[in-house]
Ligand SMILES: Nc1ncnc2c1ncn2[C@@H]1O[C@H](COP(=O)(O)OP(=O)(O)O)[C@@H](O)[C@H]1O
């Protein structure tokens with residue numbers, strides 16, 4: 578029986594790497610995948626991992642019908658044995674319904690990968706629909722870590738290392754701490770709630786009022 582599986586986790590926990598491994602293992606056995614993505618950092622029509630692997634993919638545009646795309650593809654006599662959808666948080670809820678229909682009506686496995694919550698710890702609409710519809714939700718087991726060493730569960734958006742809580746839900750970016758630009762950092766819930774990033778924790782530790790006071 579085919580399945581809709583949602584592989585989720587924070588940013589930088591290995592979702593795209595797993596998507597590429599699933600693709601590699603199936604194509605090594607002669608299966609052909611249909612790979613969808615949206616807004617990958619490597620550019621349009623790419624599925625990329627921080628480990629350096631990248632593959633071509635179909636860029637999903639606003640209003641694209643993923644079920645119709647597969648039906649067209651198959652009716653032209655072309656193959657698709659399974660479907661991968663990376664950056665699935667950026668798909669709209671209707672597109673997630675279309676993926677569920679691919680499973681039920683075309684009998685193809687669909688593996689979707691994405692972050693569940695945004696920088697304000699609110700569900701992305703696409704991820705919410707995946708949680709509602711998926712046969713299985715798998716949280717990735719390679720833990721991304723907060724600067725404090727705890728398991729990272731939340732995604733923070735930063736500007737110059739400082740966590741921000743205002744702005745558009747979608748801003749493509751990375752976790753490599755850049756200076757003034759918008760970036761991201763994964764945090765545990767405690768430090769996300771306190772808006773304490775690695776940079777602000779470091780600054781607080783160096784502040785004069787917390788330096789040891791000499792008794793002499
Ligand atoms: N230089 C490196 N050496 C080993 N592993 C790395 C390196 N850079 C990144 N990684 C691994 O890749 C993971 C990120 O993989 P990626 O698939 O890009 O994540 P996601 O799609 O979840 O954002 C990191 O959590 C880490 O485990």
Ligand SMILES: Cc1cn([C@H]2C[C@H](O)[C@@H](COP(=O)(O)O)O2)c(=O)[nH]c1=O
Pocket residue numbers: 587588589592593616618691692694695696697732733734746747748749750751761
């Ligand atoms: C938290 C958050 C993230 N994004 C963007 C940033 C990245 O481009 C992707 C996540 O990619 P990854 O492969 O999982 O690292 O999502 C965003 O647009 N809005 C957010 O709130």
